[in-house]
Amino acid sequence: MLTEQSLRGVFVPVVTPFDRRGKLDVGSYIDLVQRLVGQGINGLVVGGTTGESPTIHAKELETLIVTARKEIGSLPLIVGTGSNSTAATVDRTAWAKSLGADAALVVTPYYNKPSQRGIIEHFQQISTAGLPVIVYDIPHRTGVSLDIKTVTAIMKMKHVIGLKESTGNITRYFQLARSIAKPVLCGEDELFFASLCCGGKGGILASANLDTNQFVQVYQSYQAGKIEESGQVFDQLLPLIQFLFSEPNPAPLKWLLAERGHIRSDRLRLPLTNISSEGEKIGAELR
Numbered sequence: 001m002l003t004e005q006s007l008r009g010v011f012v013p014v015v016t017p018f019d020r021r022g023k024l025d026v027g028s029y030i031d032l033v034q035r036l037v038g039q040g041i042n043g044l045v046v047g048g049t050t051g052e053s054p055t056i057h058a059k060e061l062e063t064l065i066v067t068a069r070k071e072i073g074s075l076p077l078i079v080g081t082g083s084n085s086t087a088a089t090v091d092r093t094a095w096a097k098s099l100g101a102d103a104a105l106v107v108t109p110y111y112n113k114p115s116q117r118g119i120i121e122h123f124q125q126i127s128t129a130g131l132p133v134i135v136y137d138i139p140h141r142t143g144v145s146l147d148i149k150t151v152t153a154i155m156k157m158k159h160v161i162g163l164k165e166s167t168g169n170i171t172r173y174f175q176l177a178r179s180i181a182k183p184v185l186c187g188e189d190e191l192f193f194a195s196l197c198c199g200g201k202g203g204i205l206a207s208a209n210l211d212t213n214q215f216v217q218v219y220q221s222y223q224a225g226k227i228e229e230s231g232q233v234f235d236q237l238l239p240l241i242q243f244l245f246s247e248p249n250p251a252p253l254k255w256l257l258a259e260r261g262h263i264r265s266d267r268l269r270l271p272l273t274n275i276s277s278e279g280e281k282i283g284a285e286l287r
Contacts, residue, residue, distance in 0.1 A: 002043070002076045002103035002132050004161040007183045009042030009202040010215050011078065013050040015250050015257065016064065018267040024060050026067060028263040032209070033071045035262060039212035042202065043076035044068055045105060047096075049141070050206040050250050053080050055269040062099060069100035078204075082107035082136060086122045093129035103132040105164065105204070110142035116150045127159040138166035138187065148175065155180050164204050165195075174198040189241045193234035196222045206249055207241045210256060243283050251275045252283060259287045 014036065017028035036044065046064050047053045056064070069077055079096040081104040083089050093104045109122055126133055135154055139145045145167075146154075154160055163180065165173050166187030173191070177184040177199035186195035186203035195203065196219070208215040214237055221230035244252045251268060255275040258266040266274060275283070 002078065002161060004182045006076065007103075007134070007162045007185070007201065010040075010208055010212075010219050011043040011045055011076075011185070011202065011204045012036050012041050012208045012212065013045040013048035013080075013204055013206050014068070015209055015254055015263070016051040016056060016060075017254075017257075017263040018265060018269065020265050020267055022267055022269060024063065025264055026063065028265075029064065030067060030071060032257070032262055033068055036209070036212055037072050037075060040216045041075070041208070041212060043078055043102075044072055045078045045080065045204055047080035048105060048204075048206075049080075050209070050253070051080070052250070052269055052272065055272075065096065065099045065101065076102045078103045078105050078134065080105045080107070080136075082109075084109040084112050086125050089122070090126055090129050093126055093131050093133070097129060097131040101131060103134055103161065104129070105134045105136050107136040107138065108142045108144050108146060110144065113144055116147055119144070119146065119150060120153050123154045123160065124157060127157065131159075132161045133157075133159055134162045134164055134185070135160060136164045136166065136187070138164075140168070148172075151176060152180065155182050162201070165200075170194055170198065173200065177201075189245070190238070193218060193222075193231055196230070197227075206253060207237070207244050209250075209253055210244075210260070210262075211237060211240060240286055243279075243286055246282065247275055247279050248272060252279055255280065256283055256286060259283075 017025040019025045079101040081092040162183040164187040183201035189207040192203045218234045254266040257263045
């Protein structure tokens with residue numbers, strides 16, 4: 001199981017490769033996971049939005065989890081299990097545990113806009129699944145903003161080991177990282193270096209599917225006290241990060257992964273569509 005003490009460093013929410021017919025490409029997935037592990041990441045996230053979780057069927061997700069567990073050995077495996085149904089989230093979290101997950105990444109319930117009390121009770125109920133939980137706060141996707149008091153209350157729960165902070169508000173990040181004893185991880189790739197300077201313990205970074213060793217270097221250099229070096233490496237990564245989020249994630253990411261030969265196809269599942277021709281022109285210099 002993942003603990004709050006070991007929730008540190010660079011965690012990569014891996015993409016889900018498909019072949020040109022839209023079927024799961026397990027071969028590309030294994031190659032991708034092996035490459036990420038070889039670049040020194042601190043853990044892998046399966047079933048996140050970067051992995052197109054809304055369009056992945058349960059049997060496919062099972063394949064992704066079991067395959068990742070086999071390929072990464074003892075490296076922490078985090079599975080996205082959140083939904084806007086508390087009962088479904090509990091069931092899915094327990095299921096992920098049975099397949100070998102070390103922790104669950106649980107997003108704030110979306111669309112039905114629960115009260116702050118409802119959100120607190122939602123995360124409390126997940127304790128019955130018996131798996132450590134990382135709370136995922138991303139209001140521009142969920143439509144729900146968490147009060148600081150709500151975050152603080154949830155972070156006091158024994159089964160909750162940390163927070164993926166994706167509000168994009170660096171002032172809020174600083175406040176949380178300084179006031180919460182448990183780790184706060186950056187979920188906004190462009191703020192990764194700034195988040196470390198604010199007391200963050202690492203990041204769950206979609207961009208780190210590419211140039212992974214450089215993202216790891218940013219974190220390791222910072223931890224070693226080489227702050228200027230860390231910032232310089234991060235500055236080199238900024239054009240990549242900005243390109244990867246210039247269109248809906250993970251379209252640019254899959255395109256560039258395919259262009260570099262890391263996956264066989266940049267196929268996505270609707271309603272997501274492939275990168276535009278204009279995007280390809282912009283990304284050409286990053287190939």
